[in-house]
Amino acid sequence: SQTIHQWPATLVQPVGSPLSLECTVEGTSNPNLYWYRQAAGRGLQLLFYSVGIGQISSEVPQNLSASRPQDRQFILSSKKLLLSDSGFYLCAWSRVGGTEAFFGQGTRLTVV
Amino acid sequence: AQSVSQHNHHVILSEAASLELGCNYSYGGTVNLFWYVQYPGQHLQLLLKYFSGDPLVKGIKGFEAEFIKSKFSFNLRKPSVQWSDTAEYFCAVNPSSYSSASKIIFGSGTRLSIRP
Numbered sequence: 001s002q003t004i005h006q007w008p009a010t011l012v013q014p015v016g017s018p019l020s021l022e023c024t025v026e027g028t029s030n031p032n033l034y035w036y037r038q039a040a041g042r043g044l045q046l047l048f049y050s051v052g053i054g055q056i057s058s059e060v061p062q063n064l065s066a067s068r069p070q071d072r073q074f075i076l077s078s079k080k081l082l083l084s085d086s087g088f089y090l091c092a093w094s095r096v097g098g099t100e101a102f103f104g105q106g107t108r109l110t111v112v
Numbered sequence: 113a114q115s116v117s118q119h120n121h122h123v124i125l126s127e128a129a130s131l132e133l134g135c136n137y138s139y140g141g142t143v144n145l146f147w148y149v150q151y152p153g154q155h156l157q158l159l160l161k162y163f164s165g166d167p168l169v170k171g172i173k174g175f176e177a178e179f180i181k182s183k184f185s186f187n188l189r190k191p192s193v194q195w196s197d198t199a200e201y202f203c204a205v206n207p208s209s210y211s212s213a214s215k216i217i218f219g220s221g222t223r224l225s226i227r228p
Contacts, residue, residue, distance in 0.1 A: 043219050099206075
């Protein structure tokens with residue numbers, strides 16, 4: 001069966017510090033991968049999605065970037081965090097061709 | 113750009129009342145449609161999905177949704193809610209089912225509170 005791992009679960013970082021959140025999927029090949037940010041009253045905002053290694057589509061211009069160095073690994077990064085980057089970040093995967101997304105447990109990021 | 117609208121931000125009902133949560137999307141092509149639920153403190157779970165065929169789909173826990181293509185809608189319904197249905201509900205759309213680029217776009221969510 002397929003599983004998705006996302007870490008860390010919580011993170012407190014100072015303004016201006018770098019960020020690296022990692023997500024890996026097991027039990028499937030060539031998944032579509034997603035990073036979302038969930039904010040109260042705003043639902044899930046799609047940040048990045050990827051259909052293959054090195055292929056990243058950005059949905060919202062911002063202080064974050066994403067990379068996919070391996071087939072089942074998706075990384076969300078920032079060189080310098082802003083206070084506005086605080087939020088709940090979710091990684092997800094889906095099968096090629098358009099199926100439902102399966103979510104990780106999320107990372108609560110607080111920038112102080 | 114594609115978007116998903118959930119017009120009800122917070123719905124409060126008594127137990128046994130009927131539920132209908134609205135979802136409209138903006139995309140003229142083929143779509144896959146989903147409803148997710150997030151119970152307090154838990155991660156997102158799929159309630160039901162529509163890919164093709166019968167526009168009335170049934171999901172878990174007695175939920176159902178109806179796809180009305182002419183209205184670009186996919187409303188969620190339940191005839192009789194329970195206190196345990198208290199959660200946040202998200203509608204989602206995958207606007208390109210035949211390509212490899214499978215964006216999944218979510219609405220802003222509807223918080224459902226059930227009074228015991």
